[in-house]
Amino acid sequence: MRLHPLRRPLMVYDGDCGFCRRWVARWRTQTGARVRYAPQQLLPLWLLGIRRADARRSVQLVEPSGRVTQGARAVFRSLLYARAPAVRLAARAGLLPGVRGLAELAYRQVARHRMAASRLERRVLRGARASSHRQVRWLFLRLLGGVYLIAFTSLGRQVRGLYGARGIAPVQELLDDLEPRLGKERLTRVPSIFWLTGASDRALVNGTRAGQLLALALVANVAPRASLAALWALYLSYASTGRAFLSFQWDVLLLETSAHALLVAPGGLRPGMGEREPSALDLALMRWLVFKLYFESGLAKLQSGDRTWRDLTAMAIHHETTPLPTRLGWHAHQLPLRAQKASTAVTLALETAAPFLSFLPRPLRLAGFWSFTGLQAGIAATGNYGFFNLLSAVMGVWLLDDHALARWVPEPAPARPTRAWRHGAKALVAAPLVALSLRELGARFDRPRNPPAWLDRLAQWAAPLRSVNGYGLFSVMTLERPEIEIEGSNDGVTWRAYPMRYKPGPLNRPPRWVAPHQPRLDWQLWFAALSSPPGWFLALLGRLLEGSPEVLALFESNPFPEGPPKMVRATLYKYRMSDRATRQATGAWWKRERVGLYVAPSMLSPDEPTPPNPFTGLHWPRAQA
Structure with a gap:
């Protein structure tokens, strides 16, 4: 029973603990008068249903409903009453089962070692100090230019085989098909420069070369804002028409990163470090993107319900089934189960708890930077993910400051003050991006339940720009590794x-x-093996029957140099990594067993030997094992 019913939540803490008092003061700044705070030494705890031993061990939250929680859960529930929506959203994330478990573990360790935690806290805060970020911005834009250079160079090596006139998915055929249906809306529904230039082989190749030149301009700090805008528009042109082969998460991540970077890039032809310091809004936008990438990736794993993430066996499967593993990935697969479980737990911690370091004082942000960089290095060492790991690491540069880069980046001249109207103008431009980004993250928590109509219209308008996206690689593990082998005869x-x-x-x-x-193509074949043959795969077989040199260049070699085969088929195998003993005895890195036919023997129709579209004129018998 209570003598006085509570009208507001009451946080009970140990008033004799200076460490506890400091943290309570921080929480009070977030919740204001919405939550009461009182030391347990001044309260009749038995009236609140709290044991004295529990109050000494951890904070207790008593809510008006009578609900009592403690520890990390009490902290998160108290922050649900915070005034800032971002803090409330973070508190909801902290109450998710996987995140809450990690937070409770950390809370118990801190509570048991309060003196050590207090000394560490003082050292951290003593090292925190305001710093400029012009060198950070300068380095980030140079590195982002390098990522674009890699992206366009990589695409240029494949663009004719994937999208040319004799490629697997010709872009020009797509445009010809869409133009009468979309009419005047074609540029807004499928934004691409190829509506204006055409998508001939020459135009596709020249587009990648233009991308390389623009990337070099960004690396050289030549008109960085204009160069970046052109790079974004050009890459969007390929992504909008690229369908399956340009639908990877790092493709849209590059576009979203560029959209954010356009708001922070300095103007002018040769701006150097930039005359003005990045604003608080600039820092918040870029750090939010870092938070979003990692937190959504971890959240997707927890919300997927996948058993392997819950029992910490995901990494025992991942190295064997990842699309393109490396040699180090093979060795990682040989590690004992205990090490695989530890690796899985570390991954979940880095993708659920560590993202919050992006918004904490400098030393903790630096810890976040090195944690994320280490995570990306580990992923890159065991699997081939294109430019994803490099781009993710480049984004993390925004967790640094100029002081951290002083040894490697030249010191800029003093910054000019920024006028208030510039901050206001940038806030207006950034507002739609922020609103859509919050909408995307909130949808994962089913919030808001009834979004305003204007926000839905804005999302519909912005969707073709591919610059506000959700992330969540490998949220569900593939338990087996089917592989397709294409054969001709x-x-x-x-x-x-x-x-x-x-x-x-x-x-x-x-x-x-x-x-x-x-x-x-190698990547998409991994996805194709998990389902029935997609349309592009049938088109690929048609091009092989035609002997398309552009498509054949995507393979390691041409087994029919004398001319294309009369028929092709696709066989499905189940691959597994060998163990160390097998490799030492036989030299085999893999072992496989035949599953059956993926596509039965097929040939070009005799009455149309070279159809303009490989989907037509092909006989596709039903595949049988």
Whole structure:
């Protein structure tokens, strides 16, 4: 029973603990008068239903409903009453089962070692100081230009085979099909420069070369804002028309990062470090993007319900089933289960708890930077993910400050003050981006339940720009590794395989390291093996029957140099990594077993031997095992 019913939540803490008092003061600044705070020494705890031992061990939150929580859960529930929406959203994230468990573990450790935690806190705060970020911005833009250079160079090596007139998915055919249906809306629905230039092989190749030149301009700090805007528009032109082969999360991450970067890039032809210091809004936008990438990736894993993430066995499967593993990935797969579980737990911690370091004082942000950089280095060492790991690490530069870069980046001249109207103008431009980004994250918590109509219209308008996205790589683990082997034959008896450059094929060929280049056909074949044959795969077989040199260049070699085969088929295998004993005895890195036919033997129709579109004129018998 209570003598006085509570009208507001009451946080009970240990008033004799200076460390506790300091943290309570911080929470009070967030909640204001919405939550009462009182030391347990001054309260009749038995009237509140709290044991004295529990109050000494951890903070207690008593809510008007009578609900009593303690520890990290009490902290998160108290912050649900914070005035700032971002803090309330973070508190909801902290109450998710996986995140809450990690937070409770950390809370118990801190509570048991308050003196050590207090000394560490004082040292951290003593090292925190205001710093400029012009060198950070300068370095970030140079590195972002490097990512674009890699992206366009990688795409240029494949663009004719993927999108040319004799490629797998010709862009010009797509535009010809969409133009009468979209009419005047074609530029807003499918934003692409190829509506204006056409999508001939020359135009596609020249587009990648233009991207390389613009990327070099950004690296050289030549008109960085204009160069970045052109790079964003050009890459969007390919992504909008690229369909499956340009639909990876790092493709849209590059566009979203560029959209944010346009708001912070300095103007002018040769701006150097920039005359003005990045504003608080600039820092918030870029750090929010870092937070969003990692937190959404971790959140997707927790919300997916996937068993392997919950029992911490995901990494025991991941290295074997990842699309393009490396040799180090093979060795990582050999680690004992205890190490795999520890690796999974660290991954979840870095993607759920560590993202909040992005908004904390400088030393903790630096810890976040090194944590995220280490995570990306580990991912890159064990799998080929194109430019994803490099781009993610480049984004993390915004967790640094100029003091951290003083050894490597030249010191700029004193900054000029920024006028208030510039801050206001930038806030107006950034507002739609922020609103859509919060909408996307809030949707994962089913919030808001009834979004305003204007926000839905804004999201619909912005969707073709691919610059506000959700992230969540490998939220559900693939438990097996099916692989497709494409074969050709002239007699239906002797079949010769089309070897891929980087996918598992010959059992004694070790996994290859190809990143930051991304072989997009190799990647999409991994996805295709998980389902029935997609349309682009049938088009690929048609091009092989035609003997398209542009498509054949995507393979390691042409098994039919004398001319295209009369028929092709696709066989499905289940691959597994060998163990150390098998590799030492036989030299095999892989072992496989035949599952059956993925696509039955197929040939071009005799009455139309060279159809303009490989979807037509092909006989596709039903695949049988």
